[in-house]
Amino acid sequence: MPESRPPLELQGVSLADLQKLIEERRLPPVDRWQPEKCGHSGMRIGRDGTWHHEGRPIGRPAMVRLFSTVLRREPDGTHVLVTPVEKLEIDVDATAFRAVELHSEGTGRQRKIALRLDSGDAVILGPGHPLKVFDTELGPSPRVLVRHGLEAELSRTVYYELAELALAEKNNPVGVWSNGEFYRLEPTE
Structure with missing residues (x-):
C-alpha cells in the first residue's frame, strides 16, 4: 500500500505548528x-x-x-x-536522508531550526535531533540524527545557510543554537 501522507512543508508554517505536525505523524x-x-x-x-x-x-x-x-x-x-x-x-552510500530545506525562528539561544528531509519528513534541531559534523574523505559531512539511528546529511545549501546564521551572530566557536542546544559547524573529532 503506497504512502498516502503528503510530505511536510516548512514554508508558511510556524515551528510550533510544525512540531505538532511531526508529532501527529x-x-x-x-x-x-x-x-x-x-x-x-x-x-x-x-x-x-x-x-x-x-x-x-x-x-x-x-x-x-x-x-x-x-x-x-x-x-x-x-x-x-x-x-x-x-x-x-x-x-x-552515505546517509539515509538528506536535509534539503531550513527554516529558522528566533535568534541566539532562543533560535529554533527546522529541517525538511528529502523523505517528506521534518525535524527540529535539538536534544532529540542533534547536529554533528563529521570529517570524511570528501570533506565535512554535517548530519542530523533523525530516528532509529538514521541520519540526514545536510545539503550544501542548508549547511551554508547555517554558516550564515552562525557568522551573523558571531558565535565562537562557529555554530548555531537551536532548541536550547549549541551545535558547532566544524568537525569535532
Missing part, C-alpha cells in the same frame, strides 16, 4: 520489531538520496516515503527495512 514501531534477517532487499540509497531497486531509480516518491518509514539503522551500522515478519538489508 505516526510511524511504524520499527524499533520494537525484531524478526530474523531474511536477506537483502536489492535496494540502495545513493549518496545523492536517490533510492534504487536492482540498479534502477525508484521513480515514485510515495513509494520512497513508504520505504523510509520502515527503515532503521542497526547497532553495527547496517541499514535495514523492517516489518513485523521480515528484515531486509539495504545499502546506503
Whole structure:
C-alpha cells in the first residue's frame, strides 16, 4: 500500500505548528520489531538520496516515503527495512536522508531550526535531533540524527545557510543554537 501522507512543508508554517505536525505523524514501531534477517532487499540509497531497486531509480516518491518509514539503522551500522515478519538489508552510500530545506525562528539561544528531509519528513534541531559534523574523505559531512539511528546529511545549501546564521551572530566557536542546544559547524573529532 503506497504512502498516502503528503510530505511536510516548512514554508508558511510556524515551528510550533510544525512540531505538532511531526508529532501527529505516526510511524511504524520499527524499533520494537525484531524478526530474523531474511536477506537483502536489492535496494540502495545513493549518496545523492536517490533510492534504487536492482540498479534502477525508484521513480515514485510515495513509494520512497513508504520505504523510509520502515527503515532503521542497526547497532553495527547496517541499514535495514523492517516489518513485523521480515528484515531486509539495504545499502546506503552515505546517509539515509538528506536535509534539503531550513527554516529558522528566533535568534541566539532562543533560535529554533527546522529541517525538511528529502523523505517528506521534518525535524527540529535539538536534544532529540542533534547536529554533528563529521570529517570524511570528501570533506565535512554535517548530519542530523533523525530516528532509529538514521541520519540526514545536510545539503550544501542548508549547511551554508547555517554558516550564515552562525557568522551573523558571531558565535565562537562557529555554530548555531537551536532548541536550547549549541551545535558547532566544524568537525569535532
